[in-house]
Every structure is written in C-alpha cells, then in structure tokens.
Amino acid sequence: MEDTVSLHPSFCVWADGSPMHFFAVFDGHGGPHVAALCREQMHAILATELAAAAQGHGGDEEGSWRAALARSFARVDALAPEGAIVGSTAVVALLVRDRLVVANCGDSRAVLCRGTHAVPLSEDQKPDRPDERARIEAMGGRVMFINGARVRGILAMSRALGHKLLKPEVICEPEITITTRSDDDECLILASDGLWDVISNKVACDVARQCLEDGSPTRARTAESGEAGPSSSGAPVAQQPEPRCYRAAALLARLALGRESSDNISVVVIDLKARG
Template sequence: MGRLRKMEDTVSLHPSFCVWAGGEPMHFFGVFDGHGGPHVAALCKEQMHAILAEELAIAAEDYLAHRDEEGAEERAWRTALSRSFARVDALAPAACACGRVATAAEGACACPLSAGERCIIVGSTAVVALLVRDRVIVANCGDSRAVLSRGLDAVPLSVDQKPDRPDEMARIEAAGGRVLFIDGPRVRGVLAMSRALGHELLKPEVICEPEITITIRSDDDHCLILASDGLWDAISNRKACDIARQCKEDGILTRAHAAGSDEACRSSGGGAPGGHQPEPPCRHAAAVLARFALCKGSCDNISVVVIDLNVMG
C-alpha cells in the first residue's frame, strides 16, 4: 500500500493458464494499477486471464487455418490480447471492488466497497506478460511497465503511455481532447496516463488499446519484472534489474547451501536445520524491490512481480 490510505493495485499470476495451438502451455502474469478506486484493477485480477484464455482459443483456430501465412501466429496473439482488453474495458463501468460485475438480474454486489452505480471515473492500468515457448509477449495499457533482465542490461518491453508523449498527445488532440499540465501532464487535467481500462468519463481521449511487443528469449535472460509506477517512479530499469539479478543469484546459493546442510543432517541421522526452506529467490527479489522503492521515497502503491525465466518454459 505504500504511503497511501488504500491499496488499489492488484497482481494476477496464472502459470499454465491455457494451452496454445501447438500444445504448448502459456503462462500469464499481470499487474494492474487502479485509479479512482480499486474496482477495475480488481476486475482485471479476477477476469482478465479467463477472458484472454477464451480469446486465445478463438485465435488458435484462426491461426491453425492460416498457419502457412507469414506472421499468422503473432497476429493471432495480438488479436486475442486486443480483444481481451476491449472486453474488460466494456465491463469496467459495472465493476465492483471485489472484481465482480453487477448484472441487472443479480443486482448490486453486497460487498462493502460495491460501486452501487456505474463507475465512470474509475480505471486501471494493465501490463500483461504471456510466456510461450521462446517468446515473451507483453501487452501494456498505461504506465505500469515490463522490463527484461538480459545479461547485465535492462531491456524495456513496454513504453509508458503518458499524455505528453508526442504521439499520444497528437492522438488525444485529434480526438478533441486536451493535455493540461496540472502537477504533470494529464488528460483534461485529470488522468496522468493516456491509455487505461475504464475511465469512461474520459473517452474517447483515453483508449484501452494495448501496445504489444513480442520478444524472442535469449540464454542471457535472467528474469522479467512487471511493476506499477510506484516502483518505476523511484527506481530505474537498470537498478531494478541489478537488484533482481543479485537477489536471484544470492537465493540460488542460499538454497544450494540449505540443501547441502539438509543432506548432511540426513546422513548423520539428524533433522533438517531450521525446519524450513529458504524463500524462493524471485519472491524475495520482488519484496526487496518494493522495500527499496519505499526507501527511495515512493509515495504510491507498489506492486512487483519477478518471473524467473530459467524455470518458466
């Protein structure tokens, strides 16, 4: 939660959430940073992966019918992601803070933070990473970010969609909107990003179409970091990757040492020292990054996911 009064970020982790056309497992990871309330971020956490699995199943059929065409597979992935973001965006005005969508038949949700009415000012960023075979597919809408740790480099796999980005400002103005500089650039002086899910009041200037990158994995890839702007406003891409890589290396050594100690105890008839396993390195890295961002002065909600690419096939 950081230094804010409430938590509006969510994360969603679904390894092997579906099977792609060739029988390969696909893995889903997402970070969603809510604005104006937790409703749309909660909706993303609860439903984005399920909706995307449906769209990928449809896209797989189309890909198999056109697999001989150049770029057919990548087009299928892009179409599925774009359609999924659009479907979640369409559900956003009726979202409840628990991630449920109110329907006319069921009525409003009974949870304490129920919207009770259309959430036209509530929205969320969405950065989603899919892993399949040797590909990392990232779809981004807003200013959460995906960064790949490759060797000693930090490779951004998404670009923040800020209202003063020249292409985004031109698009906003072409839609009849304005970018006002009120504590930074904001759409109509309200929203500090140019794309997001929800925010019905700010359409058509604020759109839900994600920017998508597809990256071929390398043997030098250590991990993938997904995080909300609470991290990136305080820590550079390079520093975040350095910290994650060091935590991962230290964790591997710690686990190897613990395994050796356990084996030694078993050989001598003793019990396992300490009685517990060390924390998984990537979980530890995510926690360290969040704490470091707080120490560096971040005042926002902070959500971090670190994915070990050496174990995610």
C-alpha cells in the same frame, strides 16, 4: 491499496500444445474496482480468446496473439462501471515457448533483464508523449499540466481500462511487443509506477539478478504477510521457504519505499532460468 497482481502459470494451451503462462500487474485509479475486475477476469477472458484464435490462426500465430490480447482488453474495459472516472493500468506478459509477449495499457511497465542490460518491453503511455498527445488532441481532448501532464487535467496516463468519462481520449487499446528469448535472459520484471518513479530499469534489473543468482539459504516467510512471525494467537505460524523470485520482488518494493515512493508499489519478478 488499488494495485492488484495476477499470476497464472499454464493458464491455457496454444494450438501446438505449448503451455502459455500469464503474469500481470494492474494499477487502479479512482478506486480498486477496475483493478480487481482485471485480476478476476483478464486471464479467463484471454484464455477464451486464445482458444478461439488457436482454431484458425492460419500460421500467423503472432498476429493471433496480438488480436486476442486486443479483444481481451476491450472486453474487460466494457465491464468497467459506466459514468465513472475509475480505471486501471494493465501490463500483461505471456510466456510461450521462446517468446515473451507483453501487452501494456498505461504506465505500469515490463522490463527484461538480459545479461547486464535492462531491455524495456513496454513504453509508458503518458499524455505528454508526443504521439499520445497528438492522438488526444485529434480526438478533441486537451492535455493540461497540473502536477504533471494529465488528460483534461485529471488522468496522468493516456491509456487505461475503464475511465468511461474520459473517453474517447483515454483508450484501452494495448501496445504489444513480442520478443524472442535469449540464453542471456535472466528475468522479467512487471511493476506499477510506484516502483519506476524512484528506481531505474537498470537498477531494478541489477537488484533482481543479484537476488536470483544468490545461492545462499533464503529466509522463511508466512504465506500471507511475506514476513516470518507469530499468528494472532501468539503461536508460531507455518512457514515456507522463500522463493528467489519472491525475495527479488519484495526487495525491490522495499527499496522503492526506502526511496520514498509516494504511490502504491506492486512488483512481479519472473525467473526465466527457472531457478529455485
């Protein structure tokens, strides 16, 4: 398992006193090292960059958010191992006031469930995406088709953190979208490609929305395993009510497994209506 997730509500405060909330999924490739680095460092580095940006944003707060995210991705990328083909995708979502800020590097994905519609807030960065292929070839690189499009026949995405041996073709610059929230917004789904390979944006939103709207009592779960059950000594373990977001994410992961996804699957569901 090379995926990691990072959840940090109220991880920093913006210039006007508004709390900012951080959620992310990182999908490691070639080993778990860079994904683990992202989990441990990305939110902390971004908090320092946002704090600096808040001091002199000059009224252009969206430009400041974009710049802070770009600098944070570059700083984490610089910490990745030298001379290695090991790296990670990164899809990061910031919630601040009525805005959803999404930064994406790789082929993990963010999808907004707005009413009955699925609104992608990121676009997968694949080597055969026309603009990405043109950029790679302009850098002197090649896109080869070996079990799908791959940079130099190795990496099945055109942007990622790490992968030092595949630079300059593979870059760490995120694509960033900023979306104003609507009263129709139900939830935001962040997931690695193990989910999206077998489940469409629309189906994922339908499943998540149904879980969040369901008012029936939830099952108990263990904090560590996600399932109710005995401890290693055979005694019952302490159980907690299962949050609806947890239930939605777990159901999506099980659905992807049922559809025989062949990749790691990590899912985060963020309830934008703050239900229990």
